[in-house]
Amino acid sequence: MSEETILYPETNYFSPFILDYLAEKSSLKDFYNRYPKIENFGPQIEEKKNSYDHSIRKDLIEVLNEQYSGLEVSELTRENIELFGSEKTFTVVTGHQLNLFTGPLYFLYKIISTINLTRQLKNKYPENNFVPIYWMATEDHDFDEINFFNLNGKKFKWNNADKRAGKTAVGKLSTEGLDEVFKLFSAEIGGGENAEYLKNLFEKGYLEHDNLTDATRYIANELFGESGLVIVAAGDKRLKKHFIPFVENELTKQVSLNKTTETVEKINSLGYNIQVNPREINLFYLTEELRERIIEKDGKYFVHETEISWTKDEILNELKEHPERFSPNVMLRPLYQEVILPNLCYIGGGGELAYWLELKSYFETENITFPMLLLRNSALLQTAKQNEKRERLNITMPELFLKQHELINRKVRKISNIDIDFSPQKEHLVQQFQQMYDLAEQTDESFLGAVKAQEVKQLKGLDNLEKRLLKAQKRKLKDEVERIAKLQNALFPNRSLQERQTNFSEFYVEYGKDLISHLMENLDPLESNFKILTFGK
Structure with missing residues (x-):
């Protein structure tokens, strides 16, 4: 490997x-x-x-x-x-x-x-x-x-x-x-x-x-x-x-809600998405037949969508007698x-x-x-044959992780015998229109809107032309495009990371116990990089 x-x-x-x-x-x-x-x-x-x-x-x-x-x-x-x-x-x-x-x-x-x-x-x-x-x-x-x-x-x-x-x-x-x-x-x-x-x-x-x-x-x-x-x-x-004392705090003081709400607000303020929002009570009531949320209202406790209810003293007694029936949710389980x-x-x-x-x-x-x-x-697991295909297609490892349309567009532009990147033309067009903006400001500012509309129209026209040429080249390079897509689809099933989709048995049937032993040898938990592991020679 x-x-x-x-x-x-x-x-x-x-x-x-x-x-x-x-x-x-x-x-x-x-x-x-x-x-x-x-x-x-x-x-x-x-x-x-x-x-x-x-x-x-x-x-x-x-x-x-x-x-x-x-x-x-x-x-x-x-x-x-x-x-x-x-x-x-x-x-x-x-x-x-x-x-x-x-x-x-x-x-x-x-x-x-x-x-x-x-x-x-x-x-x-x-x-x-x-x-x-x-x-x-x-x-x-x-x-x-x-x-x-x-x-x-x-x-x-x-x-x-x-x-x-x-x-x-x-x-x-x-x-x-x-x-x-x-x-x-x-x-x-x-x-x-x-x-x-x-x-x-x-x-x-x-x-x-x-x-x-x-x-x-x-x-x-x-x-x-x-x-x-x-x-x-x-x-x-x-x-x-x-865990009884902590469950009691959750039922009577709603500690997790109060403390995590403050943290969630800080995380939000930094511009990050929140993974989980806390509830007022982050507990379920668990029996052989159900696992439902516990809700407090007006000093009484209820099990959501059931007839089960308690007073404060009753639920604390239930907790003391049957702590196994109180199941933490994602916020309390840690x-x-x-x-x-x-x-x-x-x-x-x-x-x-x-x-x-x-x-x-x-x-x-x-x-x-x-x-x-x-x-x-x-990690991404691949065969030596798949790695050879990637190299023949001249795809770098980071490129392999691109969205498929981005990868194909990039490779088509790279292998095409004509230049399908209109960035220079767009930049030249923008410079030309800047002169028109200057002229409009010096003569009649009411023409600024018309100049802007014309600029947008012409830039859009260049975009459309670029897309049509790229599409035509994809047809011309159909075999190359299909090989790229086939390789990426094999390594990224459902357009997702392999590790989030594929069951281990798909690889175990081929490599047996060597699969786990090789993973043990090559995965270092303190190394902060994504691994690509190649089986075979």
């Missing part, structure tokens, strides 16, 4: 907010504590060690051992779970939805970034222990976001027969109906050793486990257990009880994670980091250490 890198701004796929964060712009310093550099983890370790409630460690070990019962657990994962008993053990966390068969490729990149960072930290700070965590979003309820994956340009969708789909937490859903997906997947993936492994992974994961939480844990453990990954499903009552884990760093995509950056002042109000925020690795 060979690798190249390009800068994140050159990809045109990352928001100004995240690009400015990566550039450590001074205007964003107020939204985080420490930027994730290896030397900054030392003070982060000390701060977390002094602020974390170490009594939670016992419950973590107990819950994790129960969750892993019945699974084949690697020696390294088992050791990592037991290491929670030491006050010198810290975590690096990534989170992800329970997407069908892992969803898009970046699921792998998130976890590999997390594992690799713990290894780097162990080398730098050998007196401490560092455990990679995959935090399963078991309590999300948006079924339509997770019920499919894309393979070979086809969408494999799970039509779940569970009537609770979309109404309660996805982790609770029965795996019923996935036998049909398995049949279609098996037919698509074909034969061979790697294909048989993938079929077995899917079958054992989904057809031999009753719910989506257990199925996802099995698959993630099979893929990354040997690397010591620890998978957390945090809905257990023994863990939720540690705080919950940092309360129960001895965590140093959260690794996520651009959208995730954008909403984490809204939360620092909320964390400070609740006296919880704000973690370091690291953008996960991003």
Whole structure:
């Protein structure tokens, strides 16, 4: 495997907010504590060690051992779970939805970034222990976001027969109906050793486990257990009880709304788009049958679109008796994670980091250490043959990331035997009209409007002529245009980043275990560049 890198701004796929964060712009310093550099983890370790409630460690070990019962657990994962008993053990966390068969490729990149960072930290700070965590979003309820994956340009969708789909937490859903997906997947993936492994992974994961939480844990453990990954499903009552004081603050004081609203206003004032806007109460009420928002009105509390209601005393008693029924939304889940884990760093995509950056002042109000925020690795996977085609078409790596019409127009202009760039003519025309403006001002200023109208008309005429000539050249260079489009479509399915569309199985069927081992070797979580990884010679 060979690798190249390009800068994140050159990809045109990352928001100004995240690009400015990566550039450590001074205007964003107020939204985080420490930027994730290896030397900054030392003070982060000390701060977390002094602020974390170490009594939670016992419950973590107990819950994790129960969750892993019945699974084949690697020696390294088992050791990592037991290491929670030491006050010198810290975590690096990534989170992800329970997407069908892992969803898009970046699921792998998130976890590999997390594992690799713990290894780097162990080398730098050998007196401490560092455990990679995959935090399963078991309590999300948006079924339509997770019920499919894309393979070979086809969408494999799970039509779940569970009537609770979309109404309660996805982790609770029965795996019923996935036998049909398995049949279609098996037919698509074909034969061979790697294909048989993938079929077995899917079958054992989904057809031999009753719910989506257990199925996802099995698959993630099979893929990354040997690397010591620890998978957390945090809905257990023994863990939720540690979050009771913060849920009470949310119900009675609306702390998150008050603090994040101030931050959102600051982010807006800097010209950035807001990822998530806080609600008055950022909690859901969760049962086997539903996950619905909790609303407060006139001193009473209600579960949205149900008959469930409480007085203030009643809901606080419900919280005390059943903390597992109070499910944090996207604004509160980060705080919950940092309360129960001895965590140093959260690794996520651009959208995730954008909403984490809204939360620092909320964390400070609740006296919880704000973690370091690291953008996960991003990569484009290609074959050596595809790379050779790119080179023959004389497309640079940054050009490959352009919108397709921009790429084609640029290459047509470059390879054409006539000049289709009318910029000099337009500039000459503007200069000529400037003389007319001067003349009109000296004689009769009422003619200025007529001069302007004529200038706009003639510039538009040049634009139209340029477009017609470009279109004609595209027809003339049809074969070249088609080769460019075909290559880019293969590497950017649905005109999007490959990592956001394609399932890992598309590559695993070709490269097997080498896929993950090569990614482990080539993805450096602290390197702030986009990777292009080429398989083959």
